[in-house]
Amino acid sequence: MDLFTTAAGLLAYAETARRAGQRIGFVPTMGALHDGHLQLVRAAANDCDVVIASIFVNPTQFNNPEDFRLYPRLPETDADLLRSAGCTALFLPSVEEMYPQPAVLKFNFGALESVMEGAHRPGHFNGVATVVSKLFHLVRPHRAYFGQKDWQQVAVVKQLVADLSFDLEIVAYPTIREADGLAMSSRNRRLTPEERAVAPQLYQALAQAAEQVRQGMPPAQVQAGALATLAREPRFTPEYFEVADAQTLQPLTDYAPGRAVVLCLAVHLGAVRLIDNVIVSLG
Ligand SMILES: Nc1ncnc2c1ncn2[C@@H]1O[C@H](COP(=O)(O)OP(=O)(O)OP(=O)(O)O)[C@@H](O)[C@H]1O
Ligand SMILES: CC(C)(CO)[C@@H](O)C(=O)[O-]
Numbered sequence: 678m679d680l681f682t683t684a685a686g687l688l689a690y691a692e693t694a695r696r697a698g699q700r701i702g703f704v705p706t707m708g709a710l711h712d713g714h715l716q717l718v719r720a721a722a723n724d725c726d727v728v729i730a731s732i733f734v735n736p737t738q739f740n741n742p743e744d745f746r747l748y749p750r751l752p753e754t755d756a757d758l759l760r761s762a763g764c765t766a767l768f769l770p771s772v773e774e775m776y777p778q779p780a781v782l783k784f785n786f787g788a789l790e791s792v793m794e795g796a797h798r799p800g801h802f803n804g805v806a807t808v809v810s811k812l813f814h815l816v817r818p819h820r821a822y823f824g825q826k827d828w829q830q831v832a833v834v835k836q837l838v839a840d841l842s843f844d845l846e847i848v849a850y851p852t853i854r855e856a857d858g859l860a861m862s863s864r865n866r867r868l869t870p871e872e873r874a875v876a877p878q879l880y881q882a883l884a885q886a887a888e889q890v891r892q893g894m895p896p897a898q899v900q901a902g903a904l905a906t907l908a909r910e911p912r913f914t915p916e917y918f919e920v921a922d923a924q925t926l927q928p929l930t931d932y933a934p935g936r937a938v939v940l941c942l943a944v945h946l947g948a949v950r951l952i953d954n955v956i957v958s959l960g
């Protein structure tokens with residue numbers, strides 16, 4: 678696996694692969710890798726000739742400086758995992774390399790970012806769109822791989838690709854979970870054993886709410902019930918629990934047949950903020 682720390686090195690590598698007629702798969706990450714990331718790398722290795730992964734803890738998408746400072750950083754272990762999953766090149770830039778000058782461009786994703794992560798993490802999707810655009814320009818992949826654990830991010834990135842005519846395909850893969858249901862996340866490493874023990878209740882609340890949606894319980898009642906369930910665990914401080922249209926991400930007042938519903942939550946557990954979601958397809 679090749680390692681690049683400069684934009685120029687990455688650009689030249691990707692350009693050579695493209696000129697040779699190779700298909701390029703791209704997996705952007707913030708590192709501290711787990712099976713959720715590695716399934717994306719394996720999928721890219723299966724579909725493409727060249728697989729480029731990036732590890733960059735992007736400061737512009739963090740609204741909380743402590744969250745940025747404490748974000749797990751394990752580049753050596755990550756490199757080994759990437760190599761064994763079939764990655765052919767790793768881009769590991771510094772902040773100065775990615776932002777030689779402060780980025781000032783502002784994105785507006787309208788209703789897509791007026792809810793959930795967009796509403797609760799001011800500037801978050803602006804930072805994501807900025808760094809993803811930069812990375813897409815350097816790599817110019819044929820396909821870019823994202824996880825459904827960040828459901829809203831996938832919607833925002835698809836909008837970005839459409840609005841800016843990036844010539845690539847976005848593919849999204851399901852959330853990989855621990856055996857007890859907890860969604861894999863780099864931030865799980867920061868949980869204490871006591872917090873880790875109660876964390877699976879987040880998925881349990883989502884699974885219970887999903888069953889209620891299938892049974893036709895009104896969205897407001899599903900939401901209130903889930904928030905009440907979460908409130909029973911004193912270590913949880915819920916930020917939101919939304920019952921939303923899976924495409925538009927707007928909160929639902931009732932269900933439309935044939936549409937998919939996404940149930941999304943963000944909960945603080947000690948010093949760690951976790952998100953998760955499940956999709957319910959309505960017949
Ligand atoms: N459990 C998972 N299942 C599937 N995809 C995932 C999972 N966790 C992360 N991803 C995807 O991997 C990519 C990189 O995500 P990122 O590096 O932020 O990892 P993360 O584990 O979600 O970290 P965080 O602690 O920030 O939530 C994103 O497209 C994300 O959706
Ligand atoms: C897409 C991404 C790598 C951009 O920094 C990040 O938001 C993530 O890891 O999901």
Ligand code: BAL
Pocket residue numbers: 738739827830
């Ligand atoms: N996985 C989304 C990146 C973030 O939390 O900033």
